[in-house]
Amino acid sequence: MEFLKKCLSLILFFVLSVNLYAAGHTEITWYGHAAFKIKTPTGKVMVIDPWLTNPANQAGKDNLSKLNKVDLILITHGHADHVGDSVEIAKKTAARLVTTYDLGAALVKYGGYPEKQVGYDTQGNTGGEISLLDDEVKIAFIPAVHSSTFTEPHGIKHIRSSGNAGGFLISIKNGPVIYHTGDTDLFSDMALIPRFRKVDIMLAAIGDHFTMGPQRAAEAVKLVQPDIVIPMHFGTYPILRGTPKALEEAIKIKNINVEIKVMKIGETLNHK
Structure with a gap:
């Protein structure tokens, strides 16, 4: 009888553990x-284009100092406003680098990213998908209409090629599918993304000038068909003049069925 009770307790513990895992938040x-x-x-941590100390984030230095656990660093392309604080974070946390092969090689050779934290298992290219963190996360490499160069710390005279710009489609086990557009213009092949995987959350550049603005971003949302769109890459500098309000108006005019979540800097969204 005692043995049976122990077996039942173990089964109950297993069932509860599975349910808690499945009910967790991203x-x-x-x-x-x-x-x-x-x-x-399960508590794994990824950062994407981690320029935490950007001019719009007054708490950036504090955020950076407190970021002590990171498993993966994802970088869409080589421009300084996306590489950001990645090397400092990598040296502090031993985070692996997820980029295209070309960008990874440039960051190691010219940017000081620890070579031992870069490998074929975390590098990919457009159209490919990799499975990481004990298969809890799948990351697909999505194209972007943009450029990608890496500027060494020595200055603009030391610009290095770093392959093609891109975005990421991140599929989390028992969590959402997240599409980070990177810096891009609207392109018609965005319509192919939901044919392969339903997108729950789209992190969409809307700033204009260097990326698509609100009008073109609204059309991108229409093609991708996410449940939620979170505008990004706007307002950091005056030149990035696209606004969430303009995106909201464009989406309303186009009669697109999507929830627009305008986040405040430092805000955290919990998603089941």
Whole structure:
């Protein structure tokens, strides 16, 4: 009888553990510009384009000092406002680098990213998908209409090629599918993304000038068909004049069925 009780207790513990895992939340924190932190239901941490110390984030230095656990650093392309604080974060946390092969090589050779934290298992290219963090996360490499160069710390005279710009489609086990557009213009092949995987959350650049503005971003939302769109890459500098309000108006005019979530810098969104 005692043995049976122990077996039942173990079974109950297993069932409760599975249910708690399945019911966990994914946390999405915005640091301004294109910088996000994603925490999975099991507590794994990814940061995307981690320029935490961007001019719009007054708490950036404090955020950076407190960021002590990161498993993966995802960088869409080589421009300084997306590489951001990645090397400092990598050296502090031993985070692996997720980029295209070309950008990874440039960051190691010219940017000081620890070579031992970069490998074929975390590098990919457009059209490919990799599985990481014990298969809890799948990351697909999505194209972007943009440029990608890496500027060494020595200045603009030391610009290095870093492959093609891109975005990421991040699928989290027992969590959402998140599309980070990176810096891009609208392109018609965005319509192919939901044919392969339903997008729950789209992190969409709207700033204009260097990326698509609100009008073109609204059309991108129409193609991708996410449940939620979070505008990003706006307002960091006056030149990035696209606004969430303009995006909301464009989406309303186009009669697109989507929830627009305008996040405050430092805010965290919990998603079941």
